[in-house]
Amino acid sequence: MADVQVNNGAKSSLNVLFLGGAKRVSFGNKLIAAGQRLGIDVKIYSYELEPEVPIALIGGVIIGRRWSAPDVLDHLHQVVGAYKIDVLLPFVDGAISIAGAYIATYGDVWSPVVSSGKADTLFDKVLSAREFEAAGLDIPATYTGGRPVFPLIAKPRRGSASKGIEIIEGINEFKKISKIADEYLIQTYYPEREEYTVDCYISHRGEILCISPRRRLEVVGGEVARTVTVDYPELTKASEEAIVKLGLRGAITLQYLRDLQTDRLMLMEINPRLGGGVVCSIHAGADIPGMILAEATGGVAEKADQIRPGTMICRYFEEAVFNV
Incomplete structure (x- = not known):
């Protein structure tokens, strides 16, 4: 102690x-x-x-x-x-x-x-990921546009206790999330x-x-x-x-x-x-x-x-x- x-x-x-x-x-x-x-x-x-x-x-x-x-x-x-x-x-x-x-x-x-x-x-x-990157801290790559590379993980930007997290394996799942992408932090997923x-x-x-x-x-x-x-x-x-x-x-x-x-x-x-x-x-x-x-x-x-x-x-x- x-x-x-x-x-x-x-x-x-x-x-x-x-x-x-x-x-x-x-x-x-x-x-x-x-x-x-x-x-x-x-x-x-x-x-x-x-x-x-x-x-x-x-x-x-x-x-x-x-x-x-x-x-x-x-x-x-x-x-x-x-x-x-x-x-x-x-x-x-x-x-x-x-x-x-x-x-x-x-x-x-x-x-x-x-x-x-x-x-x-x-x-x-989303804001915290930007701050971490600006500080030079190592984080998973954040999707910001362009052709997605799967798998990805989408986390509600103001969520907690792992609620609402989605693992995105393919383009169909991605299209659903991309319609409301502003509500999520989307990053590379490491299985x-x-x-x-x-x-x-x-x-x-x-x-x-x-x-x-x-x-x-x-x-x-x-x-x-x-x-x-x-x-x-x-x-x-x-x-x-x-x-x-x-x-x-x-x-x-x-x-x-x-x-x-x-x-x-x-x-x-x-x-x-x-x-x-x-x-x-x-x-x-x-x-x-x-x-x-x-x-x-x-x-x-x-x-x-x-x-x-x-x-x-x-x-x-x-x-x-x-x-x-």
């Missing part, structure tokens, strides 16, 4: 509001445990659309607005005041820009997020591939405190179900390059693929939030919950230097029961 230092004058309790953290019970428990180590009483709330969600097992559920609602920032501000919230943690793509916009507008809480403008760019796969996630944490001062690569072994509904930390120096170096060139801050999840035929490593996308499988990196020694709490209380968290490769998690279903 990272050596975390907390200011002596820091609060002895923190109220943390998850944004869309309905299923993040495991991470919530890790955050509470980190608080106990640091002498901080962590209370968890989650901003949701319905009360019957698993996070209710360990925290309070606050009924909120949709991320697209015109009054979402005003309502969130009311919630922050009513529940004396200290920290915002977004867990879904739509909540990232909301957290950034809230900080920029009100500034009365802390959150490990990029600016709302950067979040909007990264959420748009023989390995996929990797990299859990990162960058302090508000720009210090890279954690880079933890893990291989995605099984994905269910867009979320990793089995994953294992790996010792992959090339991936660590590529991730550090991306962080520095793009000026990233806070909790970041990078997605890479490796073409098994050429051994080429390519950046697919960046989610400026905690990933669902981040608990694997935490079990391997990346004390990201401690880093979050240290920064939230004005303290200092040193770089995690002993992240163990070969730590695997297998996620499973467990019931949260409600009487409705």
Whole structure:
């Protein structure tokens, strides 16, 4: 675990509001445990659309607005005041820009997020691919016109959790997608591939405190179900390059693929939030919950230097029961 230092004058309790953290019970428990180590009483709330969600097992559920609602920032501000919230943690793509916009507008809480403008760019796969290319980062070739070379992959430009992705094998499939091409990022598809996630944490001062690569072994509904930390120096170096060139801050999840035929490593996308499988990196020694709490209380968290490769998690279903 990272050596975390907390200011002596820091609060002895923190109220943390998850944004869309309905299923993040495991991470919530890790955050509470980190608080106990640091002498901080962590209370968890989650901003949701319905009360019957698993996070209710360990925290309070606050009924909120949709991320697209015109009054979402005003309502969130009311919630922050009513529940004396200290920290915002977004867990879904739509909540990232909301957290950034809230900080920029009100500034009365802390959150490990990029600016709302950067979040909007990264959420748009077409814009983010352009930014990655402009920064000189290696990505799959993007189709921009002319005769297509198959196979291709088409991803909804503002999609998430692997929803709506199409593999294009031939001209007939391509013609269907090309009619609405502006709604997709279309790139070369590599059928023989390995996929990797990299859990990162960058302090508000720009210090890279954690880079933890893990291989995605099984994905269910867009979320990793089995994953294992790996010792992959090339991936660590590529991730550090991306962080520095793009000026990233806070909790970041990078997605890479490796073409098994050429051994080429390519950046697919960046989610400026905690990933669902981040608990694997935490079990391997990346004390990201401690880093979050240290920064939230004005303290200092040193770089995690002993992240163990070969730590695997297998996620499973467990019931949260409600009487409705």
